[in-house]
Amino acid sequence: MRIFFIFLAFLFFLTSCTSDVIGVVLKNDIYSSRVNQIMNDHQEVKFHTLKKYLDEDVSIEYSGKLYNGKQNLIEVWESEFYYFSNVFFDKKEVLTTFNKDRSYTTIFKANWNAKGNFTSKTYTVYSFYEFKWKYDRINEIHVHWNNEPYYKEWDKLIKIKEYE
């Protein structure tokens, strides 16, 4: 009888925890609140929380371009404010997944809004950020968005420089 129960317990574990589920979705967890803080700080041109949680070997994939290392990432992050001001996010959604390999991934989805510093145009871009955590630090960031606002600001900047 005891062997039967042990076998039953083993079978239950196998079937209950190994389905097609590859992770669970968490809300109000510590990782989501950290990313929320990072993105709120971003609107106020503050990078303290970001610097605090970045791994030294972090990599960022920014619309297909890859940057490695904490310092590079911070420079990329900060460079946004050379081209844009009044940056703010709306329609925000944050959630974290606890994955089958015991890693955590935080997803931040929002509309990025800003005013171009050179064209004075206002932009709204649907953006999707993926933060991958390793040992309590952000190890990878993947950003999906349309670079169009940058191209428009660069074009204007080049024209201004030509006249100078």
Next chain:
Amino acid sequence: MNRLYFLFLFLLISCSNPNQVGVVKNSDDLSLKLVTFINEYVDKNYKTLDSIFSDSVHLNLNNRVYKGILKLEDGLELYHKIYSEILIDSQFLCTFYLDDGSIKTFQKVNFITKNKITRNVGSIRAFFEYKWSDSNVVELSVVFDSETINKEVKLYKNSLKNLPIGN
């Protein structure tokens, strides 16, 4: 009997998390439908479109808004007019089943493209968000860097203008 209660309780505790609001899957029916859709799309096959997308699907393409499955089909066909070849380099997707009943799929696809006019080979890294209702996609948001595609659409339109009358 007590052992069975104990077992049941143990299972509940072992598989639950107080902050858990849903689960993520990648080999469920909805995820597989979208894998089929994207694989068929690169082969210019739109057979599964009706069975996946709602007739009145809302489309958000780089913050440009469209409505209806016909608009979606037009948009999908446009890329095959611009590119002679569209291949999938890599793709990743997962579907979120949230406790509030909402279901959404996130899909990342890296396409390799060959321009019909310039013969240039390039890549498009696109992100798709699908919102489901009654097993149909009711909302699709797509984001990708539009710089390359805008240039290629221009080339394509110019090539149409240069066609001799009667072609």
